[in-house]
Amino acid sequence: MDNKTDIVVVGAGASGLAAALEAARAGASVLVLEKNHVPGRKLLSTGSGKCNFSNRVVGPPDYNAPARPFLKKAFAALPPGEVHAFFAGLGLLWSEGESGRLFPRSMRSQDVAALLCDELAFRGGRIAALTEVSSVKPAAGGFEVRARRVAPKWEKKAAGGETAVFGARRVILAAGGASYPQIGGGEGGYALLRPLGHQVSPISPSIVPLRAVKYPPRELDGVRLEARLRLLAKGRVAAESSGELLFTDYGLSGPAVLDLSRAAVAALAEGPVAIESDLLPEIAPAALEKLLEERARAFSGRPFSRFALGLLNEKILRVAASRAGIAWEGPAGQAKPFAAALKTFRTDIEAPLGFAEAMVTAGGCALGEIDPVTFASKKAPGLYVTGELLDVDGRSGGFNLHFAWTSGILAGRAAARF
Ligand SMILES: Cc1cc2nc3c(=O)[nH]c(=O)nc-3n(C[C@H](O)[C@H](O)[C@H](O)COP(=O)(O)OP(=O)(O)OC[C@H]3O[C@@H](n4cnc5c(N)ncnc54)[C@H](O)[C@@H]3O)c2cc1C
Structure with missing residues (x-):
């Protein structure tokens, strides 16, 4: 074997860096x-480069329902405030954004990655980049970890490919989920888990934009507005969200849509799904009708366009008018149908976009096979599994990184107890 070490961590992402640091500290x-080629590549892209690393308030309800009993135990073992203290201990100052989202005060994800890597190096931990693990096998005294050297993209000649074998007393699998393969996501982590005796539940994209069945007029591409969304499935409201809605050239995106996406993916497996958007959520339906009636009187004798302009982005006003059967250049008025069109703007959904656009992977390593306090495998003694590789996914707002830190810290501490 090339190396012998106490603990090998597979993956220098959020949970792997937290695990490595806590193990080295111990x-x-x-x-x-x-x-x-760099540690924490996905971390650098989080929160649009600002890293929404946690939330002021975190609890099991912020995650997929089947994971909640497991998370109750994990958060009892490491309360969210202790994760925040972990970052304070690294020297991070942070500020709070909308809905309790926590960001580094510098608004730079590089700083979060740098703090973790610098402290890890200070504690004697090492990171071997461009090293892809291909197998983890139980061996005398622990594990044999096989890896191959990956050729960096900038190397023109096909270098790389050599195999290295590492011996470790314990292994922490922190290889992440399938999302964003362009920056390190993939299904390789699940392939490492299965031969070690673990079940992997089916994976699907989550926190993901949604493709529309028949895209609403292309001219809406790029329109953003604050809206309240209702996910309609099986004739009822399956989920609701509020916030920014973004129309794109394939369908819908923006935080309010991403928040609904997990429920949408689940509902799509069972039948047709639509999103009904209230484009003026701050005005109650009756108040909107009244406002439009007053406008109709104020602009009487002028075209409908004059009556409508100023309410919202013109592009969406035109589409809403046309859906309500109102001619844009016809007479002002028709307050009632226009109000209804603005309050119930419907988009039929075909499918989520794929893993390349999904921030998170739902599904993964079965939680029944993992100890929620140590993240130790119940199948392979000496193995620990952390982060998105597990069947845990949170809503947007810092909850996925929070779980990555929680699982990494607990696993790192437990793995270092010999
Ligand atoms: C664009 C984007 C923005 C996001 N923004 C936020 C946000 O603001 N807040 C939030 O809470 N969550 C956010 N997330 C989700 C969050 O980044 C993940 O949930 C989190 O990083 C998961 O941590 P992890 O340690 O499980 O995996 P990762 O951070 O993905 O780390 C896994 C690491 O393992 C490496 N790896 C994989 N296989 C191997 C192998 N065989 N050998 C060696 N290395 C391997 C990968 O290259 C990667 O570096 C975002 C995700 C994306 C894609």
């Missing part, structure tokens, strides 16, 4: 193997 020798 005195273990730690080696992190990372296939990308």
Whole structure:
């Protein structure tokens, strides 16, 4: 074997770096193997480069329902405030955004990654980049970890490919989910888990934009507005959200849509799904009708366009008018049907976009096979599994990174107890 170390961590992402740091702080020798050329590549892209690393209030209801009993135990073992204290201890100052979202005060995800990597190096932990783990096998005294050198993109000649074998007393699998393959996501982590005896529940994209069945007029591409959304499935409201809605050239995106996307993916498996958008959520239906009636009187004798302009983006006003059967250049008025069109703007949904556009992967390593306090595998003694590889996914707002830190910290501490 090329190396012998106490703990090998597979993946230098959010949970792997937290795990490695806590294990190194506890005195273990730690080696992190990372296939990308830099550690924390996905972390750098989080929160549009600002890293929404946690939330002021975190609890099991912020995650997929089947994971909640497991998370109750994990959050009891490491309360969210202790994760925040972990970052304060690294020297991070943060500020609070909308809905309790926490961001580094610098608004730079690089700073979060740098704090973790610098402290890990200070504690003697090592990171081997461009090293992709291909197998983890139980062996005498722990595990044999096989990896191959990955050729960096900028190397023109096909270098890389050599195999290295590492010996470790314990292994922490922190290889992440399938989302964003362009920055390190993939199904490789699940392939490492299965031979070790773990079940992997079906995976699907989550926190993902949605493709419309028949796209509403293309001229809406790029229109953003604050809206309240209702997900309609099986003739009832399956979920609701509020916030920014973005029309794109394939369908819908923006935070309000991403928030509904998990429920939409689940509902699509059972039948047709639509999103009904209230485009003026701050005005109650009766008040909107009244307002439009007053406008109709104020602009009487002028075209409908003059009556409508100023309410919202013109592009969406035109589409809403046409859906209500109102001629844009016809006479002002028709307050009632126009109000209804603005309050119930419907988009039929065909499918989520794929993993390349999904921020999170739902599904993964079965939680019944993992100890919620140590993240130790119940199938392979000495193995620990963290982060998105597990069947845990949170809503948007810092909850996915929060779980990555929680699982990494607990696993790192437990793995270093020899
Ligand atoms: C664009 C984007 C924005 C996001 N923004 C936010 C946000 O603001 N807030 C939030 O809470 N969540 C956000 N998320 C989700 C969050 O980034 C993830 O949930 C979190 O990073 C998961 O941590 P992890 O440690 O499980 O996996 P990752 O952070 O994905 O790390 C896994 C690492 O393992 C490496 N790896 C995989 N296989 C191997 C192998 N075989 N050998 C060696 N290395 C391997 C990968 O290259 C990667 O570096 C965002 C996700 C995306 C894609």
